[in-house]
Amino acid sequence: MYLNNIKREVPVTVWVNIFFGGFANQFGWIFFGFGMIFFWIFALNADVSFLVFSGENTLVQGMVTDSRETSASVNETSVYENHYTFIDDREKRVKGFSYATGRWLEEGEPVMVEYPVGKPYYSRIQGMRRKMFGPAVLLVLIFPLAGLAFLLFGLMSTN
Numbered sequence: 001m002y003l004n005n006i007k008r009e010v011p012v013t014v015w016v017n018i019f020f021g022g023f024a025n026q027f028g029w030i031f032f033g034f035g036m037i038f039f040w041i042f043a044l045n046a047d048v049s050f051l052v053f054s055g056e057n058t059l060v061q062g063m064v065t066d067s068r069e070t071s072a073s074v075n076e077t078s079v080y081e082n083h084y085t086f087i088d089d090r091e092k093r094v095k096g097f098s099y100a101t102g103r104w105l106e107e108g109e110p111v112m113v114e115y116p117v118g119k120p121y122y123s124r125i126q127g128m129r130r131k132m133f134g135p136a137v138l139l140v141l142i143f144p145l146a147g148l149a150f151l152l153f154g155l156m157s158t159n
Helices: 012-020 023-041 135-157
Strands: 057-074 077-087 093-101 110-116
Touching: 012 023, 023 135, 057 093, 077 110
Parallel strands: none
Antiparallel strands: 057 077, 057 110, 077 093
8 A cells, every 4th residue: 555655766777778778679779760861851741632632722823933953862863842923812922832843844834823722822833843752751650660569569568
């Protein structure tokens, strides 16, 4: 009955051994750490705008204002950032940019711009992406998740 209120001191060395001791824990931390590097580089630049564009969209004509080659590439093909402007349904000029692999546009070239109804600030050139990479780069999440699985396995098997 009184045992629940007893505070026990656990030495730091025991905590370190629990979290970093054993092959599964060490492998899990390493795999998780290196996997997070790829997460920060690629997954945060993954285009998941298909979730927003799955509903009703407005299609308007826009004009290209600039096109730049980024430092990124997909299968050794450069990714281009294409800037554009268009007039939304409220008669306001809106600026935006879209990404395309191996496709740059000439300044002044007309383009079709799509955006979800009522959200012109969330636009893209039709057929292009809102982020540098497509959703397939989310596969890099496998590495930190595998590292966490090893880490949890190691923590649960620690006696």
